Each structure stands twice: as structure tokens, then as C-alpha cells.
Amino acid sequence: MSKSIGIIGSGSWATALAKILTDNGHPIHWWIRNDETIRHMQLRHHNKHYLTSVYFDTSLLSLSSDLPAMVAACDELVLAVPSAFLEDVLSLLPPDALRNKKIISAIKGLVPSNNDLIGQYLYKQFELPANQYFTITGPCHAEEVANEKLSYLTFSGASLEATQAIADKFTGSFLQTIVNTDVVGVQLAAVLKNIYALGAGIAHGLEYGDNFLSVLITNCFREMQSFLEKYEEQKAAVAGTSQMVHNYSASAYLGDLLVTCYSLHSRNRTFGNMIGKGYSVKAAQLELNMVAEGYYASKCMYEMNRQIGAYMPVAQAVYAILWQQVHPSEAFLSLEKGFI
Numbered sequence: 001m002s003k004s005i006g007i008i009g010s011g012s013w014a015t016a017l018a019k020i021l022t023d024n025g026h027p028i029h030w031w032i033r034n035d036e037t038i039r040h041m042q043l044r045h046h047n048k049h050y051l052t053s054v055y056f057d058t059s060l061l062s063l064s065s066d067l068p069a070m071v072a073a074c075d076e077l078v079l080a081v082p083s084a085f086l087e088d089v090l091s092l093l094p095p096d097a098l099r100n101k102k103i104i105s106a107i108k109g110l111v112p113s114n115n116d117l118i119g120q121y122l123y124k125q126f127e128l129p130a131n132q133y134f135t136i137t138g139p140c141h142a143e144e145v146a147n148e149k150l151s152y153l154t155f156s157g158a159s160l161e162a163t164q165a166i167a168d169k170f171t172g173s174f175l176q177t178i179v180n181t182d183v184v185g186v187q188l189a190a191v192l193k194n195i196y197a198l199g200a201g202i203a204h205g206l207e208y209g210d211n212f213l214s215v216l217i218t219n220c221f222r223e224m225q226s227f228l229e230k231y232e233e234q235k236a237a238v239a240g241t242s243q244m245v246h247n248y249s250a251s252a253y254l255g256d257l258l259v260t261c262y263s264l265h266s267r268n269r270t271f272g273n274m275i276g277k278g279y280s281v282k283a284a285q286l287e288l289n290m291v292a293e294g295y296y297a298s299k300c301m302y303e304m305n306r307q308i309g310a311y312m313p314v315a316q317a318v319y320a321i322l323w324q325q326v327h328p329s330e331a332f333l334s335l336e337k338g339f340i
């Protein structure tokens with residue numbers, strides 16, 4: 001197979017992205033951790049653990065559990081492992097492994113060991129320049145991609161032209177793409193919306209109704225904007241540049257917040273619902289058997305916001321419930337009073 005695009009990861013999102021690319025006729029290299037999953041995919045043409053209804057044209061798949069060899073074979077790589085495993089997975093690569101490659105992060109999380117955005121981590125670890133880094137965000141559940149429901153993804157990168165060229169590979173009959181240069185803003189919004197979806201789930205588990213939920217989400221949206229404004233203010237002050245302006249009403253911001261808080265596909269919402277109903281964090285993790293990024297993100301953001309200083313009562317309440325054993329009903333009772 002010639003040099004092409006590769007996907008790192010084999011969970012639901014990696015599988016959905018593999019479907020999007022191969023449906024468009026693109027051959028892909030695909031790194032899958034587990035050889036047994038590879039064997040099954042070769043024999044039965046689907047991922048036996050995630051989105052099992054999606055069948056692949058295996059002539060378009062080059063499957064491997066050898067990460068350095070797979071990375072060497074690609075000039076564009078999509079990262080689709082949960083943030084908590086990213087450092088472990090990429091530790092298999094030498095420091096120059098990403099030289100001249102375009103890296104497209106589909107991860108909606110921060111690196112938990114130091115709260116870095118994925119691009120910052122790749123710069124520190126692999127000296128990946130900003131113009132080789134791209135992101136995929138937007139409101140899109142893997143399960144709906146599997147069912148070919150019309151969905152929209154936002155691609156962000158330093159250059160609109162280079163980003164458009166990547167987005168074009170994904171655009172298809174059930175997949176529209178949006179392109180912008182707001183690389184940092186969309187990533188922070190994606191990290192925050194996972195925390196807020198946990199909050200929405202907790203509220204549902206505590207038996208609050210739809211009226212309360214809409215007020216909760218409105219206030220989460222305001223919190224998101226307040227964090228991003230302060231973040232940009234501080235960044236601009238340090239760099240001596242003007243402040244980046246974000247389009248909060250775009251689907252990568254408001255849309256993803258809404259779908260993750262409302263959709264029954266959302267793992268963050270499901271996880272939160274279990275916490276609201278009285279499950280412990282450990283029990284909810286075991287029951288979910290998938291990754292709720294907001295769990296890790298709530299701690300990262302709590303730590304990050306110590307420096308930023310934004311007013312974030314909902315994110316703080318989610319952190320307190322998940323990491324400080326504060327009772328959900330107690331935390332929500334104090335939230336109730338401050339909403340506008």
C-alpha cells in the first residue's frame with residue numbers, strides 16, 4: 001500500500017472514522033493494539049468490540065499492531081485513543097517519528113499527567129510544529145456515523161488550505177465538514193462539554209427534569225465562554241498578541257455541548273447518570289466499559305482553572321462529586337441558587 005492516512009486507536013471513534021474514510025474509497029493504515037481484534041477484523045470484516053454493525057472492505061485496510069512501522073508508512077495520522085492512554089501509546093515511538101507528518105487529533109481530552117492540549121504535548125514530545133497539527137471536533141456520535149445519519153465534523157488547523165485538504169477526505173454522503181483555524185478554542189470547548197455532559201447526566205440521575213436541564217446547560221455554555229475569554233486574555237498578554245475571538249454559536253461549541261448533554265449515546269452523560277443514581281466512580285467505570293473523557297477532564301480543568309481564574313461553578317461541582325466524594329445532591333443543591 002502506498003503512503004497514506006493512518007488511524008491510531010480501535011475504539012468506537014477510531015472505528016467510525018475508519019468507516020468514513022473507507023466509505024469514501026480511501027485506503028487506510030490502522031493501528032490496533034490487540035492482535036486478536038486484527039485477526040477477527042480480517043476474518044469477519046468488522047471490529048468485534050466497537051460499532052459491530054460496521055463492515056469494512058478489507059482490501060482498503062492495512063491493519064497492524066506494530067505502531068512504529070504503521071507510523072512510518074503514513075504521512076497523515078489520525079489520533080483516536082482516549083487521552084488517558086495517549087502517552088502510553090505514543091511512548092512506543094522514537095522522538096523523530098512524526099517528522100514531516102500531519103497529525104490530526106480526534107481526541108476530546110487533555111493529557112492527564114500535565115493538563116496539556118494534545119498539540120502542546122506533541123510539540124514537547126516530538127517537536128511537532130503547529131502547522132502540522134490539526135483537530136477534528138464537532139457534535140458527532142460514533143453510533144450515528146455507524147447508522148449513516150447526517151453528521152457534521154469541524155476540522156481546524158493553522159492553514160485553511162491544508163485543513164480543507166484533510167477535511168475533503170472525510171466529506172461524504174452522510175458527512176459534512178466545516179473548516180476553521182480555531183485550533184485551541186475548539187479543543188478546549190470539546191474538553192469542557194464532556195464535563196458538562198457529566199453534569200447533565202448527574203442531574204438526570206438525581207431526577208431533575210427537562211426545565212432544570214435547559215437552565216443547567218445554558219449556564220454551562222456561559223461558563224465555557226467565561227473560561228475561554230480568560231484563557232485567551234492571559235495567552236494574549238503573555239505572547240503580546242491580540243486575543244483570539246471564538247464563534248461560540250458554531251456547532252463545535254454549542255452543538256457539541258448540546259448533543260453530549262442530551263444524547264443517550266453520550267458516554268459522559270451515561271456515566272453522570274449513574275453517579276447521580278448513587279454509583280461509585282469505580283462501579284460506573286466498570287458498568288460503562290467505555291471511556292468518559294469528562295472524568296479525567298474535570299480534574300485537569302480544575303487544576304488549569306487555578307491559574308485561569310474563571311468562574312466555573314458547574315465544572316467545580318462535577319470535580320467535587322467525582323474526585324472529592326461530595327454527595328451529588330448536596331453539590332447540585334448549592335448550584336441551584338446561582339443560575340441565571
Ligand SMILES: NC(=O)C1=CN([C@@H]2O[C@H](COP(=O)(O)OP(=O)(O)OC[C@H]3O[C@@H](n4cnc5c(N)ncnc54)[C@H](O)[C@@H]3O)[C@@H](O)[C@H]2O)C=CC1
Nearest residue numbers: 010011012013014080081082085107108141142290291293
Ligand atoms: N465515541 C464517540 O462518539 C466520539 C469520541 N471522541 C473521542 O475519541 C477518543 C477515543 O474515544 P472512543 O473511541 O470513543 O473510546 P472507546 O471507549 O470507544 O474505546 C476505548 C479505546 O481505548 C482502548 N484502550 C483501553 N485500554 C487501553 C490501554 N491501556 N492502552 C491503550 N488503549 C487502551 C480500547 O482498546 C479502545 O480502543 C476520545 O477522546 C473521545 O472523546 C470524539 C468524538 C466522538
Ligand SMILES: O=C(CO)COP(=O)(O)O
Nearest residue numbers: 138139140141266267268
Ligand atoms: O464527543 C462526542 C459527541 O460529539 C462523544 O461524546 P461522549 O464521549 O460523551 O460519548
